[in-house]
Amino acid sequence: MAKLLVKLQRYFRRKPVRFFTLLALYLAAGSLVFLHSGFAGETTVTGSQRGRGAGEGPGLPYLGVMQLSRGFKASATMPAAGRRHGPWFKSTSKEPAERAKAGDYSSTRSRVLRGRSGREKEEDRARYIGCYVDNTRRRTLRGVSFFDYKKMTVFRCQDNCAERGYLYAGLEFGAECYCGHKVQASNASESECNMECKGERSNICGGVNRLSIYRLELAQESARRYGSAIFRGCFRRPDNVSIALPVSQLMLNMSVDKCVDFCTEKEYPLSALAGTTCRCGFPTTLFTLHEREDEQLCAQKCAGEEFESCGTAEYLLVYQTQVQDNRCMDRRFLPTRAKQLVALASFPGAGNTWARHLIELATGFYTGSYYFDGSLYNKGFKGERDHWRSGRTICIKTHESGQKEIESFDSAILLIRNPYKALMAEFNRKYGGHIGFAAHAHWKGKEWPEFVANYAPWWATHTLDWLRYGKKVLVVHFEDLKRDLFVQLQRMVGLLGIVACEDRLLCVEGQKDGNFKRSGLRKLEYDPYTPEMRKMISGYIKTVDTALKLRNLSGVPDDYYPR
Numbered sequence: 001m002a003k004l005l006v007k008l009q010r011y012f013r014r015k016p017v018r019f020f021t022l023l024a025l026y027l028a029a030g031s032l033v034f035l036h037s038g039f040a041g042e043t044t045v046t047g048s049q050r051g052r053g054a055g056e057g058p059g060l061p062y063l064g065v066m067q068l069s070r071g072f073k074a075s076a077t078m079p080a081a082g083r084r085h086g087p088w089f090k091s092t093s094k095e096p097a098e099r100a101k102a103g104d105y106s107s108t109r110s111r112v113l114r115g116r117s118g119r120e121k122e123e124d125r126a127r128y129i130g131c132y133v134d135n136t137r138r139r140t141l142r143g144v145s146f147f148d149y150k151k152m153t154v155f156r157c158q159d160n161c162a163e164r165g166y167l168y169a170g171l172e173f174g175a176e177c178y179c180g181h182k183v184q185a186s187n188a189s190e191s192e193c194n195m196e197c198k199g200e201r202s203n204i205c206g207g208v209n210r211l212s213i214y215r216l217e218l219a220q221e222s223a224r225r226y227g228s229a230i231f232r233g234c235f236r237r238p239d240n241v242s243i244a245l246p247v248s249q250l251m252l253n254m255s256v257d258k259c260v261d262f263c264t265e266k267e268y269p270l271s272a273l274a275g276t277t278c279r280c281g282f283p284t285t286l287f288t289l290h291e292r293e294d295e296q297l298c299a300q301k302c303a304g305e306e307f308e309s310c311g312t313a314e315y316l317l318v319y320q321t322q323v324q325d326n327r328c329m330d331r332r333f334l335p336t337r338a339k340q341l342v343a344l345a346s347f348p349g350a351g352n353t354w355a356r357h358l359i360e361l362a363t364g365f366y367t368g369s370y371y372f373d374g375s376l377y378n379k380g381f382k383g384e385r386d387h388w389r390s391g392r393t394i395c396i397k398t399h400e401s402g403q404k405e406i407e408s409f410d411s412a413i414l415l416i417r418n419p420y421k422a423l424m425a426e427f428n429r430k431y432g433g434h435i436g437f438a439a440h441a442h443w444k445g446k447e448w449p450e451f452v453a454n455y456a457p458w459w460a461t462h463t464l465d466w467l468r469y470g471k472k473v474l475v476v477h478f479e480d481l482k483r484d485l486f487v488q489l490q491r492m493v494g495l496l497g498i499v500a501c502e503d504r505l506l507c508v509e510g511q512k513d514g515n516f517k518r519s520g521l522r523k524l525e526y527d528p529y530t531p532e533m534r535k536m537i538s539g540y541i542k543t544v545d546t547a548l549k550l551r552n553l554s555g556v557p558d559d560y561y562p563r
Helices: 002-014 016-039 111-120 154-163 256-265 352-363 374-378 419-432 440-444 447-469 478-483 485-495 502-510 531-550
Strands: 126-133 145-147 168-172 176-180 200-204 210-216 230-236 247-250 270-274 277-281 315-320 342-346 396-398 411-416 473-477
Touching: 126 168, 154 168, 154 176, 154 200, 154 210, 256 270, 256 277, 256 315, 342 352, 342 447, 352 396, 352 411, 352 485, 352 502, 411 447, 411 478, 411 485, 419 440, 419 447, 419 531, 440 447, 447 531, 473 478, 473 485, 478 485, 485 502
Parallel strands: 342 396, 342 411, 411 473
Antiparallel strands: 126 210, 145 176, 168 176, 168 210, 230 315, 247 277, 270 277, 270 315
């Protein structure tokens, strides 16, 4: 034994680093054993043992180490943490002095029960009414919807629906939020609503084709006045009015609010005022809303509101309600692998994401991307995660230029936008996100001049490369798409090999904005382009205009210049 110790002593004298390494490992192992033995037993923290810290108020719960991990058992007397609630909820009753027992989170209680306990705490604010069946063909809640596959929470969904005046908010698949005024489906078992919210693991957000639905107790009745109903214009009464607008109601005390409320309650996206008759329906081939009349033809005062117009029996005043037209909202991947790769090509900032939104609604199929943008995937562009050659998507977003990249595609939709607008849009995206804005300091600093110097030439070369190397290119101007969406979308869908249903395209017109439209409220109070920048960009516009005309295409729209 003595010889062994001598040998070890000599060894570590020659290798001191190894000695100290083994010593550190020994101490670390001992510390872990000590910590494990300290927490192995069941620990309780009683009210008498709890000391109130200096920062605690009289009603604040003690939050000790026992709540840091689900593996530790919490005291039966420990109060659960409260939920946040928006200012739109009623506050009609005081918070109860004692919460329900927190329970043992390491026990066999399911996530469903945990979510239910959270729901029960907000009975007088947003009342949970149950788990319901949903159908992608015929939604249970038929108002607006939005998705966030990363940050969805119960509160966020409730808040969004309440802001728009809806009575119900429903969550599905952990990340999808649906709003509505009626629940039009049967109950499902609570165990079928079993998916945690993507942004809030402690709560349940529905399941697969299952909705966790809340009834919203609005703080102000005026939130249901539908002040955000969109005015669509004055239109001649269609020939088959009872078919085109199938639901009607005589209203002797007619007003815009009353007719919009009536059609919203009946779950129709169009509200048409015809004197003392309120009509409801969808935009269809019988009533396309494409041929507007002079508004003076509809300028008959409302019986119930002297400062409003209510149309006449022959000329209808039409508003779009908050009810979402679900005829074009279903989307899926292609059932069979696509034989051709179709590019949706554009310079950055030219409206590619908006065009993808329109194509998905018009065709019912997801679009893909040459890149991967997590924020777009989280907002519902599910084809974003697929490899661009997967063949499961109807077309592929790309900003690439250059012969090799362009020749990878069999055909392309080339989206071109006014470079002055495209450069500003891309600059906002780069420094403010997809629907955000660049800060004033970025516009006034060195970033903007450098950006224009680098990106303006690319705007021209991008278009020239696609015209030169593209195999089958359909040119669509962003401005024409905004001005005449129906016709331009028909052209785009035709290239994709899809027979466009007219009623579906009319539905797209009503849902055209999507979730990626920048608010027009924050506009620059000055022109960021210097005379030198304008001179350079005008030269690029003329180059692209000439290239288009040489291929027997219409040149750039007139509003590209003079500038």
